Amino acid sequence: MNFQIEQAVEILSQTPAVLNSLLGNLSGDWTKSDENSDGWSPFDVVGHFIHGEETDWIPRAEIILAQGENPTFEPFDRFAQFEKSKGKTLGELLETFADLRRKNLERLRQMKLTPDQLKLKGIHPELGEVNLEQLLATWVVHDLTHIRQIVTVLAHKYSENVGVWKEYLSILK
Amino acid sequence: MNFQIEQAVEILSQTPAVLNSLLGNLSGDWTKSDENSDGWSPFDVVGHFIHGEETDWIPRAEIILAQGENPTFEPFDRFAQFEKSKGKTLGELLETFADLRRKNLERLRQMKLTPDQLKLKGIHPELGEVNLEQLLATWVVHDLTHIRQIVTVLAHKYSENVGVWKEYLSILK
Numbered sequence: 001m002n003f004q005i006e007q008a009v010e011i012l013s014q015t016p017a018v019l020n021s022l023l024g025n026l027s028g029d030w031t032k033s034d035e036n037s038d039g040w041s042p043f044d045v046v047g048h049f050i051h052g053e054e055t056d057w058i059p060r061a062e063i064i065l066a067q068g069e070n071p072t073f074e075p076f077d078r079f080a081q082f083e084k085s086k087g088k089t090l091g092e093l094l095e096t097f098a099d100l101r102r103k104n105l106e107r108l109r110q111m112k113l114t115p116d117q118l119k120l121k122g123i124h125p126e127l128g129e130v131n132l133e134q135l136l137a138t139w140v141v142h143d144l145t146h147i148r149q150i151v152t153v154l155a156h157k158y159s160e161n162v163g164v165w166k167e168y169l170s171i172l173k
Numbered sequence: 174m175n176f177q178i179e180q181a182v183e184i185l186s187q188t189p190a191v192l193n194s195l196l197g198n199l200s201g202d203w204t205k206s207d208e209n210s211d212g213w214s215p216f217d218v219v220g221h222f223i224h225g226e227e228t229d230w231i232p233r234a235e236i237i238l239a240q241g242e243n244p245t246f247e248p249f250d251r252f253a254q255f256e257k258s259k260g261k262t263l264g265e266l267l268e269t270f271a272d273l274r275r276k277n278l279e280r281l282r283q284m285k286l287t288p289d290q291l292k293l294k295g296i297h298p299e300l301g302e303v304n305l306e307q308l309l310a311t312w313v314v315h316d317l318t319h320i321r322q323i324v325t326v327l328a329h330k331y332s333e334n335v336g337v338w339k340e341y342l343s344i345l346k
Contacts, residue, residue: 001202001330010199011327021190022320026183029174127337137334138342144328145344147195148321154184155317157174161310164300169311171318 003133005113008140013105015143016098019046022150023090030154031090042150046093047081049146053100055080057139058107064122064132065111072123108136176306178286181313186278188316189271192219195323196263203327204263215323219266220254222319226273228253230312231280237295237305238284245296281309 001007023031023042033041040048060073085093111117118133155171166172174180196204196215206214213221233246258266284290291306328344339345 001334003331003334007200007202010203014194014198017194018191021187021194025187027180029180030183124337127340130336130338134334134336134338137331137336138338141328141331141335141338141342141344144324145342148324148328148344151317151321151324155314155321158176158310158314161174161176161307162314163303163307163310164297165303165307165311165314167300169314169318171314171321 003118003137005108005118005136008136009105009108011140011143012101015049015147016094016101018147019049019097019150020094022147022154024094026154030157034157039153040149042153043085043090043093044081045146045150045153046090046097047085047088048078049097049143050093050100051077051080051084052139052142053097053104057135058104060122060135061108061111061132064120064135065117067120070123071121073125075125176291176310178281178291178309181309182278182281184313184316185274188222188320189267189274191320192222192270192323193267195320195327197267199327203330207330212326213322215326216258216263216266217254218319218323218326219263219270220258220261221251222270222316223266223273224250224253224257225312225315226270226277230308231277233295233308234281234284234305237293237308238290240293243296244294246298248298 023046026042031042033039033044055074056076063071063073088096113132118136119131121129121131122135124130152171155169159166159172162169162172196219199215204215206217228247229249236244236246261269286305291309292304294302294304295308297303325344328342332339332345335342335345
């Protein structure tokens with residue numbers, strides 16, 4: 001599929017509504033961490049989305065567009081949410097994320113990116129040379145990755161309750 | 174997690190809204206089949222959800238509750254949607270699904286199931302003996318499985334656009 005900003009925004013703009021639909025009405029048994037799991041809970045994932053809005057996607061786009069002497073991104077802290085989300089409710093996190101995402105998409109629109117600008121490059125601290133189009137496509141796929149993670153974690157809560165049907169349900173494997 | 178009908182309904186009642194948020198505003202490039210893929214498109218998955226509402230979950234619950242002489246379920250046709258969805262738009266399918274799900278959850282509520290009834294058994298044509306609680310838990314996990322499938326298919330549309338970030342994105346593997 002060819003990259004078009006408008007189509008990327010179709011996904012990016014819906015993610016807050018997807019998370020609200022998925023998580024907004026769930027009781028704590030669904031959304032809290034399993035005591036015996038070292039995986040992320042839905043609560044942790046929403047915190048991770050927030051940290052991405054604050055430090056990853058648009059800040060990195062701005063580094064690329066500036067084309068300064070050192071276009072290397074700050075490393076992204078994949079675990080920042082464990083500290084930052086403390087004391088918050090899931091509802092608060094969902095609201096914060098929706099607000100940040102709306103503002104970041106407004107900043108993206110104001111950039112009025114041209115096809116030439118999409119090919120401008122920055123340096124990822126681990127992966128090396130990347131361009132703006134790849135960054136924006138990754139923003140989209142990153143959203144989908146973590147929605148997938150949330151539904152997988154939810155499904156696993158019922159991994160024993162489904163009995164012999166487990167055999168048919170690849171999400172539980 | 175112990176099974177409680179109210180908690181299962183928390184997920185089941187939100188699935189139409191999740192699908193609407195995920196898919197309702199997407200252009201055809203996102204939702205149509207890839208010509209070179211034999212996988213299901215989001216359009217196909219929504220058709221599959223509809224067929225489940227019509228022939229699987231509540232009809233099977235009624236077979237179990239009836240405790241008749243032959244409590245064996247009709248086999249479920251996992252491919253019915255390829256014929257049934259022909260000529261429909263994705264918007265029509267989403268609306269049909271939301272309507273059927275709402276009615277089925279109303280039927281579930283009217284069953285006023287007791288803990289004893291949740292242990293009643295039926296016969297799955299391939300898997301053998303199952304009970305009503307397992308059927309309802311599977312309904313939930315089946316929803317989550319196919320939401321997962323949709324986001325995975327969407328992500329794969331950008332599998333090349335992300336460039337070297339592909340290495341970090343497990344959803345693309």
